[in-house]
Amino acid sequence: MGLFSFLNNKAEDEDEGPAPQARAPIPTAAPTAAPSAAPAGTDTALSYADADAMLFREEIVDKKHRLCGYRFTFQAGGKRPKPTEYAFFEALEAIELKEFTTRRMAALRISAEGIDGRHHAGVVAPNTLFIIERRHPSFGPMELAARLAALKKDGCHTALAGASLSPEEAPLLQQADAVFLNLSECSLPQFQALLKQLRAAYPALKIVVENVNSWDEQRMCLAWGCDFCMGYFLTTPDKVDPDAKIDQSRLTSIELLNLLRTDAEVSELVDVAKQDPGLAFQVLKWANAPTTGNHAKITSLKEAIIVLGRSHLYRWLTVSMFRLGSNNARDEALLEVALQRARFLEIVANLPQAQRDELFLVGLLSLFDILLGMPMSAILDKMHLSDEVRDVLLRSDGPYGPYLMLALQVEKGQVGRAAEIALGQGIDPDTLGETSNAAFQWAQEALHHSMDG
Template structure:
């Protein structure tokens, strides 16, 4: 991707405030105390907010998400046991225009047999929208007409609970993807089932759920799995040797420090010239249509002045993910970091000053630098001149930004009750967390120019 695509979205040219989406279909129990009623409504909204789990493909690219509600248990196929909650979940997916998302990327949507029979899937149809159904222990004859109709409706099907028993052969013929949760099997049975399913249905894609770390991710890849879901995406690889900073990243860090020190433009330009690739990208950004210049600039000093220090600082931070010889995994990390950064910046708007919101954006990006660089964060931050508040939250989870980062992590991990409590402490309406999270993802996708990977 071209770095110039980021400038209008990473910098001050994208100041459009996030507008809350309407949250309907939430049922609250009437109470006498209005304060208690409001608190219950906020907690219900937090429970109903959509949760996303990254889906990583065979090349370690972030190719899509599994959607659920924040209150759903890990690995649960249907978002809630009761029909009203599932109806609210499906309505929320339609409200965020999931079909538009699923034209570009894989969207795994849990749905119950009852909701499927009622046509709850119909508003969600798109090229990469994939219905996730649990057929474990179910009557195959009862499933078949529903699955056949869903296929006729143009839906892709992901089934959990598939076996190699003869009665499951018709299900295998209809399925596009089989989901196997790692915790449900011992490793021998897990491998045997995966190989057997592929042999019985060559068209079938395999997804491993609940993958805890990179060693297990590599194991699943070796066993032919097409996708993996689990927390490993943003975790360090314990088998990866400690990284070393290449010249490009050293130059970027020097420029970051000079901007923090309010150094002269000439000093910034001199450091940028140490890496021709970085120098050319800075010039390209300044001369991009987003900058709106009537005449092109030819010197680095002019380019830096056009971009402005704050805009350049954001771009340099993002560039850390892409210089050198990036791994496919780095682009996935960048998307998670960009989404987290935008969420933090936006959720604090109206609660903190603009300067603090800018700092929180950096907190979100920098929070994954240790994973990106395969270096302890203590070493990384020794090389960058940061505000004390930023260092405090990243190294010790302390300071005025600590609770904001904890809020972002709670939302990402679907810990709805914790997210609601922290939001209340910070003076943030918990009912808006889900909307802010979804819009942060949309912003990151647009900023990064996300298009559909080859599936």
């Protein structure tokens, strides 16, 4: 099953509803009777402190711009005590992390005591990387090295948080498969020297650099010898060209999207799709996917568009924009982030399905300026979108603004701020962690199916 078949399968139990441009009035607040709404009479000034802890995921991007995995941590909500390490590993088992790490990397912090207590036993997998602090109040380097050796005996990969080239810490580096270094913890000349020395002394050691928050910093770290980067750089603009032009395949997709928004005749859609043979082929492929329920082979674009339906075709075309460019690895990484964000927005809101569909679209479009290297205003000038969607994408304003801000705060692990925004929209803060995990798992499943096309 391909990615677009998966998307169709996901939506098959939902009402088809009106064409994308038809929308019910957008309420300023969610209905109080919604299942996940905050209880009536809740003291919103205090209740954000009771938000459940959430699993926080940070993207790990390799030299080729591939999103190869995540570092998982537990972020406490408000004034609640920090969750225990045992609870953290229980939460990882609950989201079936072991299945995820059969295909992708998962980096997890673990204490020396956690290793002794085998808290990690339920998530040991081929691509799990356990990170241990290189300094401990009770154990010296040799004792910590013994625990790294115990992890490796279990078939685990190991890493150190921080690194020193002092002789007493050599046993730690000899047992580690990787080190995590924080770009902001020392001056750039010191950081460059440390990378060079580590690379010379331990050539097999993988170096992961944290707090990389721009593409210039990412290129600098790669030039100095690191293997992976973490930080907000992936979803920030690189080189924005106000005069940049959208390539022809994406222009054709945008033209089709605009026609779908204006309820154009099928014949008009067919005429535009024919302008791009690759896109026409893809539409036929989607229409012939098993999940459409159509058993006869479809060979005409007109029939394909009718079988697919306007709302599904609109969603698929928007997703396909991420796979029409030349920067394939980076664009695929952006698609993964966009799918998670879009799905989170769709399922977190206590709104009618028509508005939830638009929130899914907001999640995808919110990264189009990064994807295309163009100002968002220039992109939206070419697209027919509702005022509500335009307002949130251009100014983080309008009725959808709080929802996008909520998604961004959840992505950054800002549990308290996310809980405050959720309460303002009538959403129970205790549901945010579960919703975020569900969106993550849905996006992973969608991308896994994309291996079939």
